[in-house]
Amino acid sequence: MSLDLALLRAAHDRIRPYIKRTPVLTSEALDLARGARLSFKCENLQAAGAFKSRGACNAVFSLTDAEAARGVVTHSSGNHAAALARAARLRGIAAHIVMPQGSPQSKVRNVESFGGLITFCEPGLNAREATCAKLAAETGAVLVHPFDDLRVIAGQGTATIELLEEVPDLDFVLCPVGGGGLLSGTALAAKLLKPGIKVIGVEPAVADDVAQSFRAGKRISIPTPATIADGLRTNCTGKINLPIIRQYVDDIVTVSEEAIVTAMRELWEQLHLVIEPSAAVPYAALIENKFTFAGRKAGLILTGGNVDLESLPWPKK
Amino acid sequence: MSLDLALLRAAHDRIRPYIKRTPVLTSEALDLARGARLSFKCENLQAAGAFKSRGACNAVFSLTDAEAARGVVTHSSGNHAAALARAARLRGIAAHIVMPQGSPQSKVRNVESFGGLITFCEPGLNAREATCAKLAAETGAVLVHPFDDLRVIAGQGTATIELLEEVPDLDFVLCPVGGGGLLSGTALAAKLLKPGIKVIGVEPAVADDVAQSFRAGKRISIPTPATIADGLRTNCTGKINLPIIRQYVDDIVTVSEEAIVTAMRELWEQLHLVIEPSAAVPYAALIENKFTFAGRKAGLILTGGNVDLESLPWPKK
Numbered sequence: 001m002s003l004d005l006a007l008l009r010a011a012h013d014r015i016r017p018y019i020k021r022t023p024v025l026t027s028e029a030l031d032l033a034r035g036a037r038l039s040f041k042c043e044n045l046q047a048a049g050a051f052k053s054r055g056a057c058n059a060v061f062s063l064t065d066a067e068a069a070r071g072v073v074t075h076s077s078g079n080h081a082a083a084l085a086r087a088a089r090l091r092g093i094a095a096h097i098v099m100p101q102g103s104p105q106s107k108v109r110n111v112e113s114f115g116g117l118i119t120f121c122e123p124g125l126n127a128r129e130a131t132c133a134k135l136a137a138e139t140g141a142v143l144v145h146p147f148d149d150l151r152v153i154a155g156q157g158t159a160t161i162e163l164l165e166e167v168p169d170l171d172f173v174l175c176p177v178g179g180g181g182l183l184s185g186t187a188l189a190a191k192l193l194k195p196g197i198k199v200i201g202v203e204p205a206v207a208d209d210v211a212q213s214f215r216a217g218k219r220i221s222i223p224t225p226a227t228i229a230d231g232l233r234t235n236c237t238g239k240i241n242l243p244i245i246r247q248y249v250d251d252i253v254t255v256s257e258e259a260i261v262t263a264m265r266e267l268w269e270q271l272h273l274v275i276e277p278s279a280a281v282p283y284a285a286l287i288e289n290k291f292t293f294a295g296r297k298a299g300l301i302l303t304g305g306n307v308d309l310e311s312l313p314w315p316k317k
Numbered sequence: 318m319s320l321d322l323a324l325l326r327a328a329h330d331r332i333r334p335y336i337k338r339t340p341v342l343t344s345e346a347l348d349l350a351r352g353a354r355l356s357f358k359c360e361n362l363q364a365a366g367a368f369k370s371r372g373a374c375n376a377v378f379s380l381t382d383a384e385a386a387r388g389v390v391t392h393s394s395g396n397h398a399a400a401l402a403r404a405a406r407l408r409g410i411a412a413h414i415v416m417p418q419g420s421p422q423s424k425v426r427n428v429e430s431f432g433g434l435i436t437f438c439e440p441g442l443n444a445r446e447a448t449c450a451k452l453a454a455e456t457g458a459v460l461v462h463p464f465d466d467l468r469v470i471a472g473q474g475t476a477t478i479e480l481l482e483e484v485p486d487l488d489f490v491l492c493p494v495g496g497g498g499l500l501s502g503t504a505l506a507a508k509l510l511k512p513g514i515k516v517i518g519v520e521p522a523v524a525d526d527v528a529q530s531f532r533a534g535k536r537i538s539i540p541t542p543a544t545i546a547d548g549l550r551t552n553c554t555g556k557i558n559l560p561i562i563r564q565y566v567d568d569i570v571t572v573s574e575e576a577i578v579t580a581m582r583e584l585w586e587q588l589h590l591v592i593e594p595s596a597a598v599p600y601a602a603l604i605e606n607k608f609t610f611a612g613r614k615a616g617l618i619l620t621g622g623n624v625d626l627e628s629l630p631w632p633k634k
Contacts, residue, residue: 023340025362029430044589045342113346265626272361272591272622305589309582309631316633317625 003244005192008185011154012161015057018090022046022159024166024299029270034286037297039170040267041163044275044305048114050231051159051182051303052083052146058155059144060087068093070140075121075128077103078231079304080146085116096141098131100124106308125224125235147181148238157185163299164193172298174282177203177210177252178232180241182303187248198250202285204229205254210237214245214252228257228313231278231304253291259284261313267302276307320561322509325502328471329478332374335407339363339476341483341616346587351603354614356487357584358480361592361622365431367548368476368499368620369400369463375472376461377404385410387457392438392445394420395548396621397463402433413458415448417441423625442541442552464498465555474502480616481510489615491599494520494527494569495549497558499620504565515567519602521546522571527554531562531569545574545630548595548621570608576601578630584619593624 022042030038043051060072071094074084081097088095097116099108100123111118121131136143144152159182160173175186180201187199203211207225213236221236237245245252255263264280266287267273282300285291339359348354360368377389388411391401398414405412414433416425417440428435438448453460461469476499477490492503497518504516520528524542530553538553554562562569572580581597583604584590599617602608 023362028364045340047345049589268591268626272366274585274589274591308634309585309629310634312626312629312633315627316629317627 003188007154008157008161008189008192011058012158014061015054015155015158018047018057018061018087019053020045020047021162024163025271027270035294036286039163039167039297039299040271041159041299041301042273043159044273044279044302048079048082048086048110049304049306050079050083051156051301052079053086054158055152055155055181055185056080056083056087056144057090059149059151060084060091062151063142067142070142071096072144073132073136073139073141074098074144074146075132076146077107079306081107081116082110082114084144085111085114089115094141096135096139098128098135100128104308106306110306145238147179148240150240152181153184153188153240153244155185156182157189159301160186160189161193164190167297167299169297170197170299171296172198172200172293174200174202174285174298175301176229176232176278176281176303177201178278179234180210180237180245182301183210183249184241184244186301188244191248199248200285200291201245201249201252202282203252203254204232204260204281205256207232208254209235210245211252211254213237213242214249217246228260229278229281231276232281251291253285255281255284255288255290259288263287265314273302274305274307275302276304277313279303279305320505324471325474325478325506325509328375329475331378332371332472332475335364335374335378335404336370337362337364338479341480342588344587352611353603356480356484356614356616357588358476358616358618359590360476361590361596361619365396365399365403366621366623367396367400368473368618369396370403371475372469372472372498372502373397373400373404373461374407376466376468377401377408379468380459384459387459388413389461390449390453390456390458391415391461391463392449393463394424396623398424398433399427399431401461402428402431406432411458413452413456415445415452417445421625423623427623462555464496465557467557469498470501470505470557470561472502473499474506476618477503477506478510480618481507484614484616486614487514487616488613489515489517489610491517491519491602491615492618493546493549493595493598493620494518495595496551497527497554497562499618500527500566501558501561503618505561508565516565517602517608518562518566518569519599520569520571521549521577521598522573524549525571526552527562528569528571530554530559531566534563546577546595546598548593549598568608570602572598572601572605572607576605580604582631590619591622591624592619593621594630596620596622
């Protein structure tokens with residue numbers, strides 16, 4: 001597969017029956033507060049509550065019938081797990097999901113609600129990958145990696161295709177960075193559609209593995225980071241992702257944990273959306289003035305809305 | 318003004334530049350849970366966070382230049398106050414807002430953010446109306462009543478025009494009932510566009526003044542009710558509203574406070590939207606099986622999203 005617009009268009013056509021066209025929202029109050037013109041692509045309103053449904057559907061519906069018959073397998077404690085289980089159910093095949101023991105009950109329930117077959121393992125990437133490999137060997141299921149997979153990357157890029165269809169004159173696109181799947185897809189879509197646009201990744205400062213890798217030009221691994229943005233706790237970007245990010249992304253900036261919480265609350269209050277901490281990370285970069293785009297038009301991808309309503313990061317009166 | 322479709326179409330044309338076309342969302346999980354096909358009209362995503370912007374804009378932009386020059390006045394501690402202040406600012410005129418002492422700080426700040434001129438008064442309807450009348454006499458400002466006003470009613474009905482444009486084959490439309498402004502507008506729009514549709518108002522059982530009035534055929538007043546749905550704490554419907562409701566509404570059902578909280582939480586979790594308790598009231602009627610529409614298509618108006626994030630009605634872990 002070559003990295004061209006046809007790849008992204010094919011992904012979009014493939015997944016369209018299985019995903020939602022999410023709305024793009026604006027806010028007079030937030031524009032005033034930040035001195036810019038902001039458009040929010042609401043992937044928290046996506047099927048299964050996150051953009052991950054795009055990549056998962058593209059991967060699952062790219063399989064041949066013979067491949068699909070063996071099912072799919074992944075390791076994830078988060079939104080990719082639920083999205084893959086949902087995509088597999090839509091295709092009528094099995095989804096084997098490796099989750100670390102101690103995963104939040106809400107995430108476990110979410111996977112179960114889509115019929116995912118869960119295998120629990122010890123926490124830590126080694127145990128996850130080993131359990132995943134064992135399951136794949138036993139069942140013949142096809143691995144759908146959460147981010148280091150071109151089918152997944154192409155699927156994630158479709159959010160930016162839709163965003164630019166609705167707001168063609170954006171100067172910037174911003175998205176959060178975990179493993180770099182969304183950032184790779186976003187950058188590909190944005191730059192192939194509109195070469196002059198700037199693509200900015202935003203990462204928690206305590207989870208800056210991709211920012212480090214971007215500057216060093218090689219994949220740098222960090223200990224599993226303790227950021228509140230639970231969707232961004234990956235510790236190393238993918239083999240496929242880094243070259244795409246190096247070629248197409250203009251910059252990766254980092255934000256503090258405090259700014260993420262402030263951003264999350266400001267977006268809940270002003271946009272009236274339930275978004276998870278990870279989704280607030282790009283807006284946190286505006287709060288911390290990580291770059292200037294006074295008066296310019298920026299699109300921000302609100303990545304997901306799966307959050308435990310009893311554990312919100314602000315006090316209760 | 319006659320109560321026909323032209324009145325509603327004119328309102329829609331008048332306010333279109335000043336309001337948002339809010340999205341209509343669906344949820345596989347909620348359809349499965351309720352055994353129906355539900356469409357949610359997201360007025361929590363409306364300008365100023367509530368459908369009230371529709372009626373307020375229609376009233377303010379219906380004024381002649383001579384009337385407008387004198388400003389507008391209303392009494393409200395909630396979303397109508399902010400919506401009227403916003404509409405007045407868009408027209409460049411003064412908005413005098415009478416608010417009871419002890420109104421939530423978030424609501425006061427909301428009105429102030431749109432440049433509303435606040436006069437505080439003693440709590441209670443008599444003091445509010447007296448202060449409002451005094452202000453109107455002093456300033457010549459035009460009263461824009463929160464619900465007992467045909468311009469406001471016509472404006473509120475435009476949400477249902479948009480809902481039926483997107484989902485023409487609805488069997489039911491459900492909305493919450495406070496003073497009856499939204500219900501009047503919703504019923505007018507729904508029945509004039511699609512005579513066979515059923516229109517159901519849903520009211521908190523402890524605030525059932527409009528349900529009582531609907532059955533009795535006369536306006537029945539109750540003591541100010543203590544429902545969690547703070548937008549529905551009116552104690553008597555309007556003179557204009559009741560005849561419209563009696564003619565066009567099929568039924569008004571009531572729901573418990575417990576069901577309202579359960580509904581609010583289920584909608585936050587599944588739709589990923591911040592909605593205020595009042596907006597959860599129609600869905601509460603489904604939870605309590607207040608009528609059967611198994612397999613049918615229902616549209617629910619999510620009225621607003623202005624809520625104090627530190628005072629959510631569920632525990633914090």
